[in-house]
Each structure stands twice: as structure tokens, then as C-alpha cells.
Amino acid sequence: MTAPARGFPESEYRARLQRAQRGMAAVGCDALLLTTEADILYFTGFLTRFWESPTRPWFLILPAAGDPVAVIPAIGAALMARGWIADIRTWPAPQPEDDGVSLLADTLTELLGPRARVGLPMGLETQLRMPLTDWARLQALCGLRFDGDSGLVAGLRAVKSEAEIAAIRATCAVAGRAFARVTEIARAGVPLDQVFRDFQRLCLEEGADWVPYLAGAAAPGGYEDVISPATTEPLRPGDVLMLDTGLRRDGYFCDFDRNYAVGPPSPAVREAHAALVAAVEEVAAALRPGQTAAQLHGALRAALSPHGEPGGGRLGHGLGLQLTEGLSLIPEDRTVLEAGMVITLEPGIVLGPGRMLVHEENVVLRETGAEFLSPPAARDIPVLEG
Amino acid sequence: MTAPARGFPESEYRARLQRAQRGMAAVGCDALLLTTEADILYFTGFLTRFWESPTRPWFLILPAAGDPVAVIPAIGAALMARGWIADIRTWPAPQPEDDGVSLLADTLTELLGPRARVGLPMGLETQLRMPLTDWARLQALCGLRFDGDSGLVAGLRAVKSEAEIAAIRATCAVAGRAFARVTEIARAGVPLDQVFRDFQRLCLEEGADWVPYLAGAAAPGGYEDVISPATTEPLRPGDVLMLDTGLRRDGYFCDFDRNYAVGPPSPAVREAHAALVAAVEEVAAALRPGQTAAQLHGALRAALSPHGEPGGGRLGHGLGLQLTEGLSLIPEDRTVLEAGMVITLEPGIVLGPGRMLVHEENVVLRETGAEFLSPPAARDIPVLEG
Numbered sequence: 077m078t079a080p081a082r083g084f085p086e087s088e089y090r091a092r093l094q095r096a097q098r099g100m101a102a103v104g105c106d107a108l109l110l111t112t113e114a115d116i117l118y119f120t121g122f123l124t125r126f127w128e129s130p131t132r133p134w135f136l137i138l139p140a141a142g143d144p145v146a147v148i149p150a151i152g153a154a155l156m157a158r159g160w161i162a163d164i165r166t167w168p169a170p171q172p173e174d175d176g177v178s179l180l181a182d183t184l185t186e187l188l189g190p191r192a193r194v195g196l197p198m199g200l201e202t203q204l205r206m207p208l209t210d211w212a213r214l215q216a217l218c219g220l221r222f223d224g225d226s227g228l229v230a231g232l233r234a235v236k237s238e239a240e241i242a243a244i245r246a247t248c249a250v251a252g253r254a255f256a257r258v259t260e261i262a263r264a265g266v267p268l269d270q271v272f273r274d275f276q277r278l279c280l281e282e283g284a285d286w287v288p289y290l291a292g293a294a295a296p297g298g299y300e301d302v303i304s305p306a307t308t309e310p311l312r313p314g315d316v317l318m319l320d321t322g323l324r325r326d327g328y329f330c331d332f333d334r335n336y337a338v339g340p341p342s343p344a345v346r347e348a349h350a351a352l353v354a355a356v357e358e359v360a361a362a363l364r365p366g367q368t369a370a371q372l373h374g375a376l377r378a379a380l381s382p383h384g385e386p387g388g389g390r391l392g393h394g395l396g397l398q399l400t401e402g403l404s405l406i407p408e409d410r411t412v413l414e415a416g417m418v419i420t421l422e423p424g425i426v427l428g429p430g431r432m433l434v435h436e437e438n439v440v441l442r443e444t445g446a447e448f449l450s451p452p453a454a455r456d457i458p459v460l461e462g
Numbered sequence: 463m464t465a466p467a468r469g470f471p472e473s474e475y476r477a478r479l480q481r482a483q484r485g486m487a488a489v490g491c492d493a494l495l496l497t498t499e500a501d502i503l504y505f506t507g508f509l510t511r512f513w514e515s516p517t518r519p520w521f522l523i524l525p526a527a528g529d530p531v532a533v534i535p536a537i538g539a540a541l542m543a544r545g546w547i548a549d550i551r552t553w554p555a556p557q558p559e560d561d562g563v564s565l566l567a568d569t570l571t572e573l574l575g576p577r578a579r580v581g582l583p584m585g586l587e588t589q590l591r592m593p594l595t596d597w598a599r600l601q602a603l604c605g606l607r608f609d610g611d612s613g614l615v616a617g618l619r620a621v622k623s624e625a626e627i628a629a630i631r632a633t634c635a636v637a638g639r640a641f642a643r644v645t646e647i648a649r650a651g652v653p654l655d656q657v658f659r660d661f662q663r664l665c666l667e668e669g670a671d672w673v674p675y676l677a678g679a680a681a682p683g684g685y686e687d688v689i690s691p692a693t694t695e696p697l698r699p700g701d702v703l704m705l706d707t708g709l710r711r712d713g714y715f716c717d718f719d720r721n722y723a724v725g726p727p728s729p730a731v732r733e734a735h736a737a738l739v740a741a742v743e744e745v746a747a748a749l750r751p752g753q754t755a756a757q758l759h760g761a762l763r764a765a766l767s768p769h770g771e772p773g774g775g776r777l778g779h780g781l782g783l784q785l786t787e788g789l790s791l792i793p794e795d796r797t798v799l800e801a802g803m804v805i806t807l808e809p810g811i812v813l814g815p816g817r818m819l820v821h822e823e824n825v826v827l828r829e830t831g832a833e834f835l836s837p838p839a840a841r842d843i844p845v846l847e848g
Contacts, residue, residue, distance in 0.1 A: 112516075126689040128675040128708060129786040130498075131587050131779065151775060154687040168775060170790050172586055198594040200558055201517050208584040209610060224595060273666045276673075280659045285691065286673065287662075289514040301540040303512040305671065322514060389537060389554060393517065400515040404556050 080246040082326045084121060086160040088239050092119055092232065093138065099228040100140045105195035106188050108138040108225060111205040114397040115197065118233055119144055121159040123327045125286065126152070132169040133206040135180050139187055147180045177210045181217035188220065195225035201401065202230070234394055234402040235416040240328065241440050244396065244418055245449045246283075247325040248332070248438050252451035254278040255319070255334045263461035264313050264338050268294050269306040271317070279323045289322030289331070289399050294338070297345055298431030313339035313462035316433060322399040329399050331420050332436040332450045339462015345433070348383065348425045349457035352435035355379035356421045360439055360446040369409035376405065376423045387424020387432050395420050395438055417441045418449065466632040468712045469507060470625050472546040478505055478618065479524065485614040486526045491581035492574050494524040494611055497591040500783040501583065504619055505530055507545040509713045511672065512538070518555040519592040521566050525573055533566045563596045567603035574606065581611035587787065588616070620780055620788040621802040626714065627826050630782065630804055631835045633670075633711040634718070634824050638837035640664040641705070641720045649847035650699050650724050654680050655692040657703070665709045675708030675717070675785050680724070683731055684817030699725035699848035702819060708785040715785050717806050718822040718836040725848020731819070734769065734811045735843035738821035741765035742807045746825055746832040755795035762791065762809045773810020773818055781806050781824055803827045804835065 096108060096119070110116055113127040116136045135147040146161050149169035156164050165183055167176050184194065196204065204211060215222060236244070254275065261274035271294075276287045292306070293299035294317040302320060311317060320333035335349055359375045373391050380386040394402025395418045403411040403419070413419075419441065424434040435453065439446040482494060482505070496502055499513040502522045521533040532547050535555035542550050551569055553562050570580065582590065590597060601608060622630070640661065647660035657680075662673045678692070679685035680703040688706060697703060706719035721735055745761045759777050766772040780788025781804045789797040789805070799805075805827065810820040821839065825832040 123691055124689045125675050125677060125691070130589065130784055131786045131790070151687070151689060155690045158690075170586060170776065170792065172790075172794050175586060196594070200556060200561060200593060202593045203516065203589060203591055204594055205589055207586060207588045208582070208590055269671075273670070277663045277666050280663050284659070285655075286676065288674070289511050290672065291511060301537070303510045303537060304541045304544075305509055305511070390556065398516055400517045404517070404558075406556065408558050 080242060084239050088237060089119060089121060089160050091237065093144065095232050096138055096228070097140055099232060100195070103195065103226040103228055104193065105223065105225065106140050106192035107184070107194050108229065109184070109194050109196050109222070110136040110138065110229065112203060114233070114401070115229055117327055117397055120146065120156065120161050122152070122156055124152070124155055133176055133210070135176065137184060137187060145183060145187060147176060147183050149176070175210060177213050178217060181214055184220055185218050190219055193221045193223060195223055195228065197229050198224040199227055199230070230402055233396060235414050236396060236418050236440065237416070240396065241416070241418065241449070243326050243328040244330065244438070244440070247323065247328045248330040248450045250279060250283040250325055251321050251323055251330045251332065253282040254321070258319065258334070258336060259458070259460060262311060262317060262336065265310050267308045267310050269308050271311070272306040275319055275321070279321060283325060284323040285325050287321065287323045290319065292317070292319040292333070294318070295431070297342055298427045298433050300430040300432065302434055311338045311460070314342070316341070316345055317460065318434065320436065327397060329395060329397070330438055330450065331395050331399050332438050333434060334453060335433055335435065335457055337457050337459045340459065341457050344427055346457060348427055348433045349435070350455040351380060351383035352423055352425060352433060353453050353455045355423055356435060356437050357452070359421060360437070360448070363413070363439070363441060363446040365413055365415045365441060365443060367413050369403040369405055369411045369413065370407050372413065373405040373407055376421065380423055380425060383425060385426040387426055387434060390422070392420045392422045394418065413441055415441055415443045466628060474623060474625050475505060475507060475546050477623065479530065481618050482524050482614070483526055485618060486581070489581065489612040489614055490579065491609065491611065492526050492578035493570070493580050494615065495570070495580050495582050495608070496522040496524065496615065498589060500619070500787070501615055503713055503783055506532065506542065506547050508538070508542055510538070510541055519562055519596070521562065523570060523573060531569060531573060533562060533569050535562070561596060563599050564603060567600055570606055571604050576605050579607045579609060581609055581614065583615050584610040585613055585616070616788055619782060621800050622782060622804050622826065623802070626782065627802070627804065627835070629712050629714040630716065630824070630826070633709065633714045634716040634836040636665060636669040636711055637707050637709055637716045637718065639668040640707070644705065644720070644722060645844070645846060648697060648703060648722065651696050653694045653696050655694050657697070657705070658692040661705055661707070665707060669711060670709040671711050673707065673709045676705065678703070678705040678719070680704070681817070683728055684813045684819050686816040686818065688820055697724045697846070700728070702727070702731055703846065704820065706822065713783060715781060715783070716824055716836065717781050717785050718824050719820060720839060721819055721821065721843055723843050723845045726845065727843050730813055732843060734813055734819045735821070736841040737766060737769035738809055738811060738819060739839050739841045741809055742821060742823050743838070745807060746823070746834070749799070749825070749827060749832040751799055751801045751827060751829060753799050755789040755791055755797045755799065756793050758799065759791040759793055759795070762807065766809055766811060769811060771812040773812055773820055776808070778806045778808045780804065799827055801827055801829045
């Protein structure tokens with residue numbers, strides 16, 4: 077297994093900072109304040125599973141000019157110092173009376189003066205990762221104006237650099253190798269929860285750092301929902317097994333699924349699978365910068381409509397340092413697609429009440445069209461021992 | 463492997479609701495509004511890895527009288543309906559213009575009338591899992607008064623039922639079996655990132671549903687920090703390897719670590735390990751309801767001080783549906799310990815600059831003292847092939 081290099085040179089982070097600073101000038105803010113794992117990782121390279129602990133807040137300040145400043149719990153200082161961030165200020169979190177709030181307020185005021193405008197991600201899909209009480213206290217402590225970032229950070233993160241694309245491709249390759257080995261672990265009689273455990277083991281064996289997301293289902297001729305945990309029910313001949321994984325390698329996610337027939341598939345299942353794969357191939361081939369997310373959604377529906385009722389809801393989304401991020405393939409999302417965006421294409425076909433097939437691939441949009449990052453599925457649904 | 467039963471009967475959730483409703487009467491609020499995975503899981507049993515996607519907000523309303531109402535994305539309706547919640551209202555998320563906000567506002571007003579007071583977790587360690595823009599819009603749309611919950615939800619979750627204690631014990635047992643097999647995967651020459659992957663595989667083989675958290679380190683005579691990802695450096699004779707896992711089974715976390723010597727340990731490492739294990743045994747034996755978190759912190763420091771400088775920072779925390787939750791073993795936390803609280807005891811000893819050992823166990827506090835949920839470590843540090 078030839079594993080691609082890990083991490084990025086400082087120049088990658090400086091380029092991200094420069095884009096952010098150009099954006100800040102355009103939207104008129106004096107700094108960005110970031111609090112979430114993905115936003116902080118994007119600008120610093122601070123990669124740790126410690127975000128699983130919700131106890132402590134973490135802050136990164138990107139000033140409109142100059143280098144970022146990290147205001148973080150002391151427990152993270154050694155790891156942050158291994159990266160390119162030089163100005164790291166810490167407090168011994170958690171501190172019930174003042175959990176970094178006054179340190180953050182002082183740092184913001186020192187860097188920006190008393191009248192600055194600070195932008196935060198506040199729109200769709202964002203969260204503020206600090207207690208609301210502390211958020212109110214921060215605003216009271218410093219007279220700064222806090223406001224939305226006009227989607228700046230999400231917009232920057234949506235368009236990937238070549239280094240990021242290579243990282244996501246490497247992640248997708250790990251999942252591709254694991255999916256190719258599902259015949260080793262799944263056949264009629266194996267309980268679904270055992271398949272889930274073994275599939276995660278395959279992901280690790282093939283190079284995943286960890287497996288934050290695995291969903292799936294197995295049911296006769298199609299499944300009802302795609303977010304439930306595994307039951308202990310054994311696979312049965314006639315089931316369609318679907319596994320959908322978002323594993324991480326070097327911080328980046330993949331997010332795609334594969335379907336398997338347990339024993340010979342019915343004609344309906346076979347045709348639905350072929351139609352889904354064909355629709356993704358067809359739509360990917362026609363994809364170009366300048367189209368909108370809504371148009372891409374429409375193209376996926378149109379490609380599937382000869383084959384049955386397209387699955388409802390969103391038919392894909394952005395992908396990167398989060399399992400899902402950025403644009404949504406829905407009629408209401410008018411985001412204009414740009415070269416460098418990494419997108420999941422995730423159409424479904426409803427075969428009957430509570431019986432659906434969903435197929436998903438990951439692509440990067442180039443000037444000339446879509447390039448698959450996930451190793452594309454074959455039209456024939458793979459068959460497990462029935 | 464005899465796996466304990468999964469899930470809880472409706473009576474468990476009704477008991478949790480009743481405690482919440484008694485608490486609401488005491489703090490004077492007409493409903494609780496919950497948005498995070500752990501809070502919603504606690505009251506509904508809605509267990510899914512789909513929280514890994516930050517795209518969609520999820521809402522649960524607990525009225526001061528009557529049953530809970532879930533206001534959730536349509537993609538979660540089928541799974542939520544399998545549990546005990548009867549009133550489930552959905553919208554086709556994500557919707558850029560109105561992502562559940564008006565549905566939530568209408569539902570709150572319908573349930574509570576126009577002048578109610580709604581409590582949300584807003585204190586230490588909490589987050590509001592919805593965009594700030596939507597939070598402002600919600601407050602503008604309905605004239606309700608939103609306020610902190612006075613720590614009510616965290617307080618309820620901190621004291622576990624017998625069913626929860628059994629679930630956490632089962633999770634700890636999975637990790638215990640995986641730790642007992644570390645000799646199979648770790649010896650001098652094996653790269654640390656390979657040890658991390660293989661250890662996660664062992665956790666899955668032993669019954670973990672998934673492994674959200676694994677941290678650790680390996681370094682000569684002790685390690686510097688405990689939150690970094692694994693390097694590709696091979697284990698070397700003289701290293702101390704530490705693995706710290708928070709795996710999940712049926713929704714509940716464990717959080718404990720184990721240390722291993724690569725080849726024969728130095729006397730300093732051997733003594734530090736024995737002292738840490740002895741300190742946890744000694745402090746656990748003396749633990750009683752009515753003591754405070756600060757006193758427990760002090761007891762751990764006192765037990766270790768004859769053996770060297772105790773590791774700084776927090777020496778343990780609450781545990782349950784989150785890797786870390788509730789109280790902190792720090793001098794500033796005056797939380798009074800109660801029977802039913804599940805706590806990690808996590809002392810460290812500093813052996814030199816950048817050289818530390820940390821040992822962690824999970825216990826439940828009973829009226830008569832602490833009961834170990836993690837299979838307690840032996841004082842002798844286990845030795846891997848050097």
C-alpha cells in the first residue's frame with residue numbers, strides 16, 4: 077500500500093490565510109473568529125480526535141492583516157505548537173468561572189482595537205462551539221461588533237486546493253479498497269451489526285485513521301432509511317445491503333456508499349442499481365463550472381425519471397474536512413459550481429413503499445468536467461453469497 | 463461473548479422525563495429546548511451516527527407537562543418513530559430559507575402559548591447546535607423568553623440509572639477486553655499509527671459499535687501530551703505506550719487508558735505506574751456521596767504527592783453519553799458527588815520535562831463507595847516485547 081504524504085507545508089496554510097484576508101477585505105470585517113473543529117483545522121492543521129470531548133472551547137482569530145492567533149486550552153498547546161501557528165495563548169481549561177472568555181476578549185481587543193468588526197460563521201450548517209452564556213459574556217466584555225461572515229469561511233473551504241484534492245482522493249481510495257473486500261465479511265446469515273463492525277475493521281486495515289461515520293441497511297429488495305444503526309438481524313437472500321461510510325485519513329473525509337445483493341438480485345433491483353450508476357456517470361460527464369447546485373439536482377432527477385421515482389431530499393452535498401459541508405443538491409440551492417469543489421452525487425430510486433436504493437460517488441469539479449475521486453461503481457450490482 | 467441487552471424500555475425514558483419535569487417546576491421554566499446529540503438521545507433513545515453531519519439542526523421540546531415533541535429533519539422520521547416519541551414533526555432539511563425555524567417557533571407557541579419561558583442548556587460545556595442566525599430568527603419569530611436551564615439537564619444526566627450504569631459497564635468491558643489483547647498488536651518495531659489502527663480493530667472485535675475516540679502516545683520513559691494523533695514512529699525499547707479510548711456501545715462511552723512498557727521498564731516508570739494505580743485504588747475506596755469534586759481532586763493529588771509532581775489540570779470528569787460531561791476534578795468545581803454519578807479518575811505523574819504517565823479508571827459512585835466499571839489495572843505495568 078503506497079500511502080500519500082500527510083499534512084501540508086506552511087505555504088498551503090499561508091495561501092488559505094491570504095484568501096481569507098482578501099475575503100475579509102471584500103466583506104468588510106477586521107477579523108474572523110472561528111470555534112469549530114473543521115474551521116480551525118483548515119487554517120492551522122490542528123488535527124486531533126480530542127474534539128470528541130465537548131468540555132472545552134477552542135478559538136482561532138484570523139486578523140485582516142497578520143498571522144492567526146490561537147486562544148486555546150493548555151492541554152492543546154504542545155500539539156498546536158507543532159504546526160505553523162506561532163502566537164498561541166492558553167488557559168487551564170476547564171475553568172467554571174472564566175473558561176477562556178476574558179483571555180479571548182483581551183486578545184481580540186489587543187489585536188484589533190476597541191471598535192473592530194469581527195465576523196463569525198453564523199449561516200446554514202454552522203454552529204458556535206462555545207456556551208451561549210460565555211458568548212453573551214464575550215460580547216459584554218469587549219465592545220467589538222460581532223457579525224456574520226457572509227458565508228466567507230464556508231466559501232473558502234468549498235473550493236479545494238490540489239493538495240486537498242489529493243488528500244480526499246487518498247481517503248476515497250481507502251474506502252474503495254474496503255468496499256472491494258465486502259465479499260469477505262458479508263453473506264446470508266451474517267448479522268448486520270457484525271457486518272458493520274467488520275467493515276470498519278476493513279477500513280482501518282486499508283488505511284483509515286478512524287471511521288467517524290458508517291450507516292447502512294439491509295432489507296428485501298431495498299431499504300427504508302439510511303441513518304439507522306445496525307440491527308442484529310442476519311442478512312437474508314433477496315436483501316439489498318447498503319454500506320455508506322465517511323472515514324477519515326489525514327483529517328479529510330470521503331462519503332460514498334455501495335450496494336450489494338444478497339444472492340441473485342431481482343430484475344427491479346438490478347435495473348435500479350444500473351440506472352443509478354448510469355445517471356451518476358451521465359450527470360458527471362455533463363457537469364461544468366457555472367452550473368448551479370439546483371441545476372445539478374435537476375439533472376440527476378431528470379436522468380433518473382425514466383427509471384422510477386427519484387429518491388426525495390437532497391441528492392448530494394459538499395465534502396472535505398466535514399462529512400457534509402457547503403452546498404446542497406436541492407432545488408433551493410443556487411450556489412454556482414466552481415472548479416475545485418468536491419461534491420457527492422447521491423441519487424436514489426424508490427422501488428416501493430419503504431424500499432429504496434441510494435448510490436453515492438465523490439467527484440471533484442474541474443474546468444473540463446467532473447473527475448471521480450471515489451473509484452466508480454460498476455453498473456452491475458455486486459452479489460454476495462446468498 | 464455474552465452481550466448485555468440493548469436499549470431501554472419506555473419506562474426508563476418516562477422516568478427521565480418525570481425527573482426533568484420536576485426540575486422544570488423547581489427552576490421555573492415551561493419547557494426545555496434541546497439541540498445536541500447527547501441531550502436528545504438521553505430523552506428519546508434516538509441513536510444514530512448521522513450527527514457526524516453538521517448540516518441539519520434537530521430539536522426536542524420537553525414541556526413542563528405532557529410528552530416530548532420532536533421537531534426534526536424528515537430524514538430522521540423513520541428512526542425516531544421506532545422509539546417512544548409519538549409527536550414527531552418534520553421538515554425537508556436542509557432548507558436555506560427556513561431550516562426548521564418557523565416549524566419550531568409554531569410548535570413552541572402551540573404547545574406553550576405566547577408568554578412561556580423556555581430553558582436551554584447554556585452553561586459550561588454546552589453548545590447550541592443550530593446556526594446563530596437561526597437562533598436570532600427563532601427568538602424574533604416567537605415572543606417566548608429563552609433562558610438558561612440552570613444546569614438542569616446536565617444535572618439530570620450526571621446521575622445515572624441502574625440501566626445506564628449497566629450500559630456503561632458493558633462498554634467498559636469491551637475496552638477492557640481490547641486492552642488485554644494489546645500484546646497481540648504492539649511490540650518494539652511496530653509503528654504507533656499501526657498500533658492505533660489495530661487497537662481500534664480489537665475494540666470492534668470485542669464488541670464496540672464504533673470507536674469515536676482514541677488518543678495516546680509512545681515515548682522514552684513517559685510522554686508529553688495525550689491528545690495528539692499517532693505518528694509513524696516505531697515503538698522502541700524503553701518507550702511507555704499509552705492508549706486512551708472512548709469507544710461506544712449502545713450509545714454509551716467508556717473513557718479509560720492503559721500504559722505499557724516496551725521492554726523492561728525503568729524503576730522510575732515501574733514505580734510511577736504502581737503509584738498511580740495505588741492512588742486510584744486508595745481514593746476510590748474512600749470516595750463517598752457528599753464529598754465535592756474539588757475534594758476528590760485534592761485526594762488524588764494528596765495520594766500522589768509522595769511519588770512526585772502530580773500531572774496538572776483536571777484529574778477526572780463525568781462520563782456517559784459523552785466522552786466527557788458534567789463535573790471536573792479541579793479545585794474550582796464544588797459539585798457535590800451523588801450516588802449514581804459515573805466518574806473517571808485520571809491522575810498523572812510528571813517524571814521529567816515532557817515525560818508524564820497518566821492512568822485512568824471509570825467508577826460509579828454508590829452510597830457505600832466507588833464501584834469500578836473499568837476492569838481495574840494491576841499495579842505492575844504490563845510489558846510488551848522489547
